């Protein structure tokens with residue numbers, strides 16, 4: 001079925017199978033492989049995107065449900081000025097091992113810091129409970145969140 | 156597979172009447188898992204996320220109506236005063252899940268581990284169902300008829316749940332293997348109904364459907380009366396009475412062994428959840 005969706009500011013069209021998830025449509029039809037496919041059951045968060053501004057697992061959104069809506073993916077974060085501060089912080093803190101969980105975490109952390117610019121460690125852990133790192137590099141990921149929060153704090 | 160994207164409730168009801176086999180999809184957090192794993196391939200899907208009538212809640216003459224399409228994130232943001240609802244919503248999945256998952260979907264799936272369900276049961280909630288033929292309602296225990304089975308007719312949608320406002324403290328708590336993002340091994344909602352001078356306790360994940368611990372409820376209400384605590388919030392119950400309440404709560408459980416936990420552990424969890432919930436409620440009244 002035809003789906004028309006605004007992705008990272010640009011209207012795109014695709015014609016996926018009716019049962020396709022937003023994740024598969026992004027990756028296989030729209031050439032946006034940044035969102036990762038790991039569990040397809042909402043457990044790992046590596047497919048995290050924004051749908052109409054809300055953080056969601058794109059593997060649990062039917063592609064047709066995104067029709068006529070706004071999607072923002074990890075590919076939309078870096079701008080002309082370079083990487084997003086959250087991306088920079090992950091690099092600097094060494095929060096990337098195999099990198100498979102990284103795009104989803106970057107999106108989830110960006111969402112968290114937009115809502116709560118200086119979250120406590122308990123809040124960070126709760127907010128990231130839907131993102132799994134199979135390399136278990138959680139300590140560095142928490143370091144990256146703190147670094148990004150400091151960098152992004154209004155002066 | 157056909158996918159329908161209705162924009163109004165009448166349109167959705169007409170589609171459901173014409174295609175009773177079509178499966179509604181709201182947040183998709185249960186439906187999409189089944190489709191992704193090819194466990195279930197519906198012949199048609201009806202998207203409910205564009206129907207404004209389902210995504211509302213309102214207060215109406217001493218009652219609250221919560222629409223089927225309200226997400227857990229919205230419950231946390233818009234209904235923080237409903238303590239037990241807030242706490243239950245916060246324990247569901249992760250932020251990504253809570254931003255999509257709905258109360259209607261929890262009722263549709265009717266899993267004994269659905270976290271909204273003990274809260275609905277403790278509030279004596281009624282489930283409102285709607286079809287092109289009209290509206291009907293069933294008490295929560297008439298709606299939830301078994302493990303993953305509900306009383307919805309093929310041409311109906313769940314419109315929402317409705318309950319009489321309860322004045323008094325309450326809580327939801329659950330036991331699982333981690334602190335967040337976990338399906339409950341045992342869940343409990345307790346409410347003190349100060350007007351009726353009653354205690355209400357509902358349990359999840361410890362029987363084929365949600366159960367109320369009626370005997371424990373009566374015991375607690377009588378003990379609170381005996382201690383004079385309905386009139387004097389400063390009055391307390393003894394540790395022994397709280398412990399006995401916990402034992403009576405677990406008497407309502409009919410748990411099984413499964414991958415998440417053993418029946419024995421679940422019975423123990425009910426004792427602890429019950430005792431703590433009653434102590435919290437009394438402490439809340441002391442202020």
Ligand SMILES: Cc1cc2nc3c(=O)[nH]c(=O)nc-3n(C[C@H](O)[C@H](O)[C@H](O)COP(=O)(O)OP(=O)(O)OC[C@H]3O[C@@H](n4cnc5c(N)ncnc54)[C@H](O)[C@@H]3O)c2cc1C
Nearest residue numbers: 042181182183184185186247248257260261263269270313
């Ligand atoms: C990673 C993960 C974690 C989870 N954690 C929890 C948890 O902690 N606690 C918990 O309770 N659940 C949990 N769930 C399960 C799920 O999120 C809940 O059951 C949720 O409430 C389902 O809502 P939904 O809107 O996503 O339902 P959907 O998947 O859209 O639908 C579920 C069922 O309800 C039907 N349905 C939906 N709306 C209606 C309606 N208005 N009328 C008629 N039928 C309808 C659908 O046809 C389907 O049968 C989890 C799921 C995932 C993937």
Ligand code: FES
Nearest residue numbers: 039040042045059
């Ligand atoms: S792929 Fe979507 S949550 Fe794992």
Ligand code: FES
Nearest residue numbers: 097101133134135
């Ligand atoms: S870095 Fe490998 S999964 Fe997280």
